[in-house]
Amino acid sequence: MSPEFALSRRAVLAGMTALAATPVWAQAQLQIVATTGMIADLARQVGGSHVAVQGLMGAGVDPHAYRQTRSDIVAMTRADAVLWHGLYLEAQMEDVLADLGRKRPVTAVAETVDTSLLVAHEDYEGRFDPHIWMDPDLWALCVPAVVDALAAQAPELRPTFEENAAAFIAEARALGTYSTDVLAQVPRDQRILLTAHDAFGYFGAAYGFEVLGIQGISTESEAGLNRISELVDLIVARKLPAVFVETSVSDRNIRALVEGAAAQGHTVRIGGALFSDAMGPDGTYEGTWLGMIDHNVTTIARALGADAPAAGRLGKLVGTA
Template identity: 65%
Template sequence: MILKKHGLTTILAAMLLALSAGWATAQDRLTVVATTGMIADAAREVGGDLVEVRALMGPGVDPHAYRQTRSDIVALANADLVLWHGLYLEAQMEDFLRELARNGNVVAVAESLPRSLLIGHEDYDDKFDPHVWMNPDLWSRVVLEVRDALIAARPDSEAALRANSESHLADLELLAQYATGVLSSVPAESRVLLSAHDAFNYFGLAYGFEVLGIQGISTESEAGLQRISDLVDTLVERKIGAVFVETSVSDRNIRALIEGAAARGHEVVIGGELFSDAMGEDGSYEGTYLGMIDHNATVIARALGGDAPERGMSGLLTPRSTE
């Protein structure tokens, strides 16, 4: 019995040591709060085991209209590092985030992009289209900003953070190559991407597509009856056969377009559901940046007459969240 007692004591002691080591590891991690899923994904890819990341906006959430909750405020105030997009994407949170930056480690990761690479905002003369993640090459620059923010917060881990970022940037380069390949297979006359709002302008610029949105760059802008009528004319006259819905925007206006075209004897189908302002479900392939853009490129190419594998490039990459 004594031996058993001592054996149990030894086991308990070992368990306590393991638990305390785990607590220490968790406490050593940098707590990062990101506004969007795309930024959170970049922080996880670059930070790896060194970070604990929370995204405020989950799948299907519209960042243009999002307002911080009480729990968000607590998380933001307690974070070691806050990463937000900028470029007026988080329009309803911007004043709060800029105020928070006065006393905390808060970085707008897209604000430093060269203005020569940005597209003007149709609703605001002094602002730019914030949807830069639609071009993987442009998003790579944002990943570098995330890396630098993490290094500034954890300079002792610079080597690991740089190594992680290089690995992720290599994946982004493969993603850009894949997207270029499948989208170039779409016939030139079919390269028209019509969706709920103007989230795909950087995509169109990168891959040679004409982009039409029912609403403007911000989902806060309203789509008038004249705009819908004009787009119906475009669908009919140019014989466009597919339009796209978005996961974070109501499909009401898209369905109005389809009905309007049908009333004039022209059939239009929904080519697929695209990820525009938010990624897919947590834990899914589409819940990563790589999966999000892979999905979009594959769905668009296949719907508009291009040649793309049904599963996209998912067999070539293994994002961490799907391991």
């Protein structure tokens, strides 16, 4: 057992011992802790006014590298339920979440999706690309797990949770239709999405884009000089007009591609910043899953030649390229 895990485990146990049990029915709202912003948003959409949701990872935070803090552990031990993504997205937290799950209601939401619908990891047997929120149809499949997790704590509210879930799924489908329509306007030879790491595989499969990441599925993988050189040559040969940075990943490698292409006489611009593993700031449209995907789709479409509305599907986007 590593010293870090031992410390985290002791903190979990201490939090459990110190927690005075409060019946769920006595609380004004269910107290929910979610790891990622995307999961936190799902809980808010399904739970509505009946839940108070604390997301551990805010805007610009990379879940692949995130390590829990002491305050995170206290929050999780005091929550009525803990929701996390799973599929090895929160790799550094898995031991703590597994330990907590023996004492508290803990749900790995994305791991309830049929693995036949997931993309297997090229390098690790039994692991899958976790970035399923990039495809609205796949993300909608996570909703029932959130309904069940909340209803387990407040069974009398299940009809309300199911009604909220149905409304959210309808919005997700509408967003999927918008995405299909605007991305279909991108010329076929321009449907190449090059970003900092390989987070857009499900997006590419859903909308017919070739997706290239400098790093692999996890941002913990390294991008070597050979990979940079290969991608520069591809950008020049295929005359890519734009590449994209990500809000939760350093833009250093993307800027190296731009400079490398310029050295070979081809100008490629940065088409905008995409939300990959984290959403926008709390309290903004882009700080919701619907706004996050609307922003990404609209930014990609406009940068690659489509006539998409600058303010997105609902006219709520701010600052889209």
